[in-house]
Amino acid sequence: MKNQQELAIQLIIDSWNSHIKRATKLFDSLSDEAIQNHIAPNRNSGTYLLGHLVAVHDGMLSLMNFGDKLHPELEQLFIRNPDGAALEKPSIAQLRSYWTEVNNVLNNKINEQTTDDWFKKHSAVSEEDFAKEPHRNKINILLTRTNHAAYHLGQLALLNK
Amino acid sequence: MKNQQELAIQLIIDSWNSHIKRATKLFDSLSDEAIQNHIAPNRNSGTYLLGHLVAVHDGMLSLMNFGDKLHPELEQLFIRNPDGAALEKPSIAQLRSYWTEVNNVLNNKINEQTTDDWFKKHSAVSEEDFAKEPHRNKINILLTRTNHAAYHLGQLALLNK
Numbered sequence A, B: 001m002k003n004q005q006e007l008a009i010q011l012i013i014d015s016w017n018s019h020i021k022r023a024t025k026l027f028d029s030l031s032d033e034a035i036q037n038h039i040a041p042n043r044n045s046g047t048y049l050l051g052h053l054v055a056v057h058d059g060m061l062s063l064m065n066f067g068d069k070l071h072p073e074l075e076q077l078f079i080r081n082p083d084g085a086a087l088e089k090p091s092i093a094q095l096r097s098y099w100t101e102v103n104n105v106l107n108n109k110i111n112e113q114t115t116d117d118w119f120k121k122h123s124a125v126s127e128e129d130f131a132k133e134p135h136r137n138k139i140n141i142l143l144t145r146t147n148h149a150a151y152h153l154g155q156l157a158l159l160n161k
Helices: A004-029 A046-063 A074-080 A092-112 A127-132 A138-159 B004-029 B046-063 B074-080 B092-112 B127-132 B138-159
Strands: none
Touching: A004 A092, A004 A138, A004 B004, A004 B138, A046 A074, A046 A092, A046 A138, A138 B004, A138 B138, B004 B092, B004 B138, B046 B074, B046 B092, B046 B138
């Protein structure tokens, strides 16, 4: 029988896993041609949103003290710059493989955490600030990044014809 | 100093509040004319998504044992039937006012709950099943409905020109 804090953590992890699963299923269902379509006229392409999600999830590794980013170059391409910027980008096949890789590494690290680990500070907050703002912990990163994935999943679903 | 279960509950409530705030800000920024636009060609209108979110949030009242739905008629119009179904619907002004009303009632009830309350079963699961599946609790409803709001918020953002 899980205690309340274990149950709450498990809910948040389950919610993360369910969104990764849904996004993976969606990406897998889209051909390379279909994923290059834009979610709406003059809006992001599926390719950009795939790169954006990989970049944000890659950043979670360092934010949650799980290790270094695997593909730090993606931040410039898919977070700091908009879709359509004249930059050299990885191929769709590479982005698909990064998606699997980054989420697998995250998943392994997520499964290693104890309940106490989740309530430790993330890497972007100082010890001093964390003492005053204990909600700036690792489980909050997982929660907010799940919401972020849900937000873009709603957009990516528009690629399904 | 909050304990871990209180902190986890607070994170989930904060995440809910932040999405209600973002969605409200977005709806308020859209004129009645703009909200009738579709998020993409042949996709849902902003009006339908507003109605859909009100209907789902209204359903949370009964799911979380907070009371009866305020507008049970919305379920047929905005959950069971798609956009464009030939049904008589509330005006945009009415939907806007329902949005405020339903979220205010929810908010008041949310603020009344103790930590233990959040770990109690929601109304759509039996006592017997809940004994085996303790994650089917009220805080899980709040978490999954936040994700649901995030999903549609990603789509509604496309109405901003």
